Amino acid sequence: MKKLLKTAAVIGLCLSTLAGCGGGETTAAVDLNALSVDEIIEKAKEDGKIESVGMPDTWANWVETWEEIEELYGIAHQDTDMSSAEEIALFKTEGEDATKDIGDVGQAFGPVAEEEGVTLKYKTSYWDSIPDWAKDDDGDWIIGYYGTMTVLVNNKIVKETPTSFEDILNGDYMVAVGDVQAATQAQFAVLAAAIAYGGDESNIDPGLEYFRKIAEQGRLDLGEFTQARIEKGEVGVAFLWDYNALGYRDQFVENNPDADFSVFVPEEASIQSGYCTIINSYTKRPYAAALAREYILSDEGQINLAKGYAKPVRDVELPEEVKAKMIPDEQYANARMVEDQAAWDETAKTLGTRWQEEVIAYAK
Template sequence: MTLRMRTPIALALAASTMFTSSAFAEPSQELIDAAKKEGMLTTIALPHNWCNYGGVIQGFKDKYGLQVNELNPNAGSADELEAVKANKGNTGTQAPDVLDVGLSFGPAAKEQGLIQPYKVSTWDSIPDDAKDPEGYWYGDYYGVLAFAVNKDVFPEVPTSFADLKASAYTNSVALQGDPRTGNSVMMAVYAAGVAEGGEPGADALNKGIGFFKELKDSGNLVPVNGTAQNLAQGTTPIYFDWDYNLLAVRDELNGNPPIEVVVPSDAVVAGVYVQAISAYAPHPNAAKLWMEYLYSDEGQLKWLDGYCHPIRFNDMTERGVIPQEMLDKLPPAENYAKAIFPTLEQQEAAKAAVAENWGKEMGLQ
């Protein structure tokens, strides 16, 4: 994704306690004082209605009293890196301090020397497969592939990819489009392949193609793109997308018709964004304080309030710090605990496989 259109239990007490010191750690007074002396944080590409960033920014300002200078809220990930490049020697208001980019842009920014390392105090509770081991970039929030179900059509809601093979779902299951041209659609096919036992990468993607070919042959796959309108009308009463998009659709429809968002029990595949600090940040201490806020329980909960799963979701669930009213708006937490984060290499292999095999297997041009 390059455009910011924004268009992935209980443990034993001892294991849970491992995270206690880091999860509740506060930034040092020295860092807070240094950030306040700088007085400002410059962000870029953070629309207020995406992941509740409006609430996140306001929470940071309220907590620390810093000014937040917001550049181009609708910029894309590539635009963010270009803004860093264009302002290497600029300490003014056009130079971003911090970045929020798609996964592939984190390693690219590191390779180009555009970001600097910093490990937040809650570092250990960020999953290893969602962060650079040296601290140059780290996952901030994610969505998981899910499907929405029109409950007027299907009062008994399917809970897995395997369930969707049943004859009860004839002419009912839809994708958003062609997986060769849309990342979320490709990842839906990938997730189906994981459910079918596929190994990460091309194997999962090819098994996912086999899954949807089976749905097509049985008549379960609708040859119409899944949309909110088609979901509501019953044209595509089941369709796939990232969970945060589907949860927003559910809320917008407000029970007319009733919608249930299902995280499939047999495959939980996540797509993650990452945070980083510019190597040329004019306000490096404010940037570090921003990161501390984002990765605190308070900051993570503000993202969750916008239906974007904070990267420390599993840790916070295990410690029981997520308000029940938030959890009640989401699919069951135990499914999210199984989320896997495909690597860049696995995603590239999947893209190659879908480009080569989707058309010929599905009988398309």
């Protein structure tokens, strides 16, 4: 999947790769911010299609947004799923021969894309209702949704449903984290645990100590981190972004009405991270790309993302049936965004190695 990557290490790989890539100046200096939404809509209809990267139908309910854009504006869509670093590298490598128009990248990759010169500025008409932390100064990248580290619980296995990191530590069931060497999601699980026990982006030690204790108990699952294994009951709890955990929960019940899974945000603390759209500065269809971003940040687009269990970046009123499937807002009280990205990037560079040496080495 596109999101299962080592954030900091991949950023480094992206930058080193791009340094040797072709490219050059963009095909045209299109000032999207100087156009009205109506003007963009008319020009987007002329573009006639849009090709995205890293925005597949199955992720965060992108499918509904793409279907509505085609229905409303006659703009056909096609996606190629890839990682954030791959998206940026593709934009840079193709350059003037661009085949893709817009991408969805991890929060840390927005500034990377801007630095590499592969972003086209567009603020959208919703600019003032987008939090400052979720956008750059002129629309090179804008976060559309975000996730929070949560825990998916198999209540058929776990007798007393936990609500905290401490509860999990005192349990007697298997705990799945994923591959900390390769998966951003797993790395953020360790960061969440670190914050819960007094650490932060520059001090991951408490998180490693927490999972080492679970490993020493013989409870750290070392098998492949898959939806199928979780569904089969091979683990009691699994650390996942909330939109993944909630999606799994509902899918498991759909597959088996007797299944009993719940999702919670750890009481002590948790960590959040967003995903942002970047419009390819070399795109041959800039207006279709701008219209897509406009729609993604509209009330309708934000609700579509919420239907895919993601947290919309704008404060929009969600339909009751959508709210009912989400985690109650009060559980997010102690969750926060990354506050020191530079420190986290440095920590993540060695986290995979430290996980092997300080956690896996103690597994029973």
